[in-house]
Amino acid sequence: xxxxxxxxxxxxxxxxxxxxxxxxxxxxxxxxxxxxxxxxxxxxxxxxxxxxxxxxxxxxxxxxxxxxxxxxxxxxxxxxxxxxxxxxxxxxxxxxxxxxxxxxxxxxxxxxxxxxxxxxxxxxxxxxxxxxxxxxxxxxxxxxxxxxxxxxxxxxxxxxxxxxxxxxxxxxxxxxxxxxxxxxxxxxxxxxxxxxxxxxxxxxxxxxxxxxxxxxxxxxxxxxxxxxxxxxxxxxxxxxxxxxxxxxxxxxxxxxxxxxxxxxxxxxxxxxxxxxxxxxxxxxxxxxxxxxxxxxxxxxxxxxxxxxxxxxxxxxxxxxxxxxxxxxxxxxxxxxxxxxxxxxxxxxxxxxxxxxxxxxxxxxxxxxxxxxxxxxxxxxxxxxxxxxxxxxxxxxxxxxxxxxxxxxxxxxxxxxxxxxxxxxxxxxxxxxxxxxxxxxxxxxxxxxxxxxxxxxxxxxxxxxxxxxxxxxxxxxxxxxxxxxxxxxx
Ligand code: PSZ
Numbered sequence: 001x002x003x004x005x006x007x008x009x010x011x012x013x014x015x016x017x018x019x020x021x022x023x024x025x026x027x028x029x030x031x032x033x034x035x036x037x038x039x040x041x042x043x044x045x046x047x048x049x050x051x052x053x054x055x056x057x058x059x060x061x062x063x064x065x066x067x068x069x070x071x072x073x074x075x076x077x078x079x080x081x082x083x084x085x086x087x088x089x090x091x092x093x094x095x096x097x098x099x100x101x102x103x104x105x106x107x108x109x110x111x112x113x114x115x116x117x118x119x120x121x122x123x124x125x126x127x128x129x130x131x132x133x134x135x136x137x138x139x140x141x142x143x144x145x146x147x148x149x150x151x152x153x154x155x156x157x158x159x160x161x162x163x164x165x166x167x168x169x170x171x172x173x174x175x176x177x178x179x180x181x182x183x184x185x186x187x188x189x190x191x192x193x194x195x196x197x198x199x200x201x202x203x204x205x206x207x208x209x210x211x212x213x214x215x216x217x218x219x220x221x222x223x224x225x226x227x228x229x230x231x232x233x234x235x236x237x238x239x240x241x242x243x244x245x246x247x248x249x250x251x252x253x254x255x256x257x258x259x260x261x262x263x264x265x266x267x268x269x270x271x272x273x274x275x276x277x278x279x280x281x282x283x284x285x286x287x288x289x290x291x292x293x294x295x296x297x298x299x300x301x302x303x304x305x306x307x308x309x310x311x312x313x314x315x316x317x318x319x320x321x322x323x324x325x326x327x328x329x330x331x332x333x334x335x336x337x338x339x340x341x342x343x344x345x346x347x348x349x350x351x352x353x354x355x356x357x358x359x360x361x362x363x364x365x366x367x368x369x370x371x372x373x374x375x376x377x378x379x380x381x382x383x384x385x386x387x388x389x390x391x392x393x394x395x396x397x398x399x400x401x402x403x404x405x406x407x408x409x410x411x412x413x414x415x416x417x418x419x420x421x422x423x424x425x426x427x428x429x430x431x432x433x434x435x436x437x438x439x440x441x442x443x444x445x446x447x448x449x450x451x452x453x454x455x456x457x458x459x460x461x462x463x464x465x466x467x468x469x470x471x472x473x474x475x476x477x478x479x480x481x482x483x484x485x486x487x488x489x
Contacts, residue, residue, distance in 0.1 A: 088464055201234045296333065
């Protein structure tokens with residue numbers, strides 16, 4: 001029976017050596033998945049998909065959700081199916097559905113007014129805005145001095161790219177902030193020197209967004225890019241590792257070195273071409289492209305190479321950020337010499353945006369600007385989320401639950417040879433399947449058993465639960481995963 005999630009929270013303690021992580025099961029969260037329709041989408045969803053398709057492209061819709069009934073780690077659809085959701089709206093619901101502390105935010109009249117009276121933040125911010133930015137976003141800054149909020153991951157990257165270019169040109173001009181008449185007139189007709197020939201280096205398999213600028217740095221699937229003009233910018237190889245990592249240390253190290261050599265070559269080539277690399281853009285774990293990891297040493301060296309060539313170093317934490325890797329930011333696992341120059345976020349962070357150092361602060365107003373520049377109500381949600389992370393020691397829980405899931409997956413890969421290459425950090429995990437067709441089948445069959453996962457790249461099944469996933473959820477997930485794999489045998 002559906003119960004209101006607001007009043008009771010059942011506290012569970014996870015015994016974890018000396019440190020305890022408290023975790024919550026929301027009242028009303030189902031104890032297991034329940035699939036009641038013979039097909040997914042069920043009849044009601046199918047009808048709604050038909051309805052929707054008469055007004056918009058809707059072939060990506062999996063089912064229609066009932067967000068009244070969805071709770072905690074379970075999403076319920078309009079046909080009454082309840083799924084254990086370890087995909088969480090493409091890695092973006094930090095505390096699952098209808099978390100009471102999140103609902104509470106807009107029970108407060110002042111917060112409700114911040115939601116309703118949506119400002120053009122760049123010009124008419126709320127009185128609380130400076131202090132909230134400090135208390136909330138700056139409290140988890142990855143060592144960077146400033147932050148700008150934005151609407152989504154793509155526009156965070158889009159604007160961060162512009163900062164990289166502006167900073168590169170500032171350095172080229174010898175820190176002068178005045179522009180020449182020629183620059184000012186040529187930029188108006190998309191010509192150099194005002195619109196300079198500069199490039200950004202990105203990686204094969206990367207995903208940074210679908211907007212016109214970011215799409216030139218996205219290389220995960222052709223369907224994302226086809227028919228759209230793109231910048232001719234350098235695309236470097238991303239390391240491809242052999243698993244298990246501890247059995248392939250030498251080969252994987254050679255793979256890093258091979259990629260790093262090619263990256264230097266690309267810097268040189270594009271310098272020679274007259275389109276120098278102004279910035280390097282990279283995900284800490286390539287997500288859409290297939291959950292590809294690279295070593296801390298690779299990232300350390302890449303940052304050094306970027307510095308050597310005067311290029312800004314941008315880490316895209318849109319998918320990895322917000323705690324699922326067991327640290328607030330995945331790149332904290334890399335022990336870099338210094339923070340990246342720019343770091344973008346969105347998804348679990350609820351607001352989009354980017355942190356940057358002072359060198360990347362725009363020199364004049366209106367160079368990075370749009371109407372909303374984010375949304376104060378999203379910062380209020382982020383504030384509530386971070387309080388729960390702290391109160392319940394959720395990063396610790398992510399590590400414990402992630403370890404359990406990872407070792408369970410390792411057992412599965414021993415039992416079922418069609419899966420391999422278990423990898424990832426925290427609960428941000430993935431496993432490969434021999435072929436794309438089999439992968440898709442497994443993801444589909446898991447859904448029929450009431451577990452939502454996602455595909456990434458050609459071969460990976462990815463797990464992207466919220467930070468509230470607990471050990472008993474992992475038991476259910478692994479049980480259904482085993483059943484699906486057994487049925488394939
Ligand atoms: O198909 C899509 O458009 C998807 S599926 C998952 C994403 C996009 N992820 C978005 C994303 C990302 O994973 C990384 C690493 N960087 C940027 C983005 C873009 O964020 P949004 O979608 O908020 O614009």
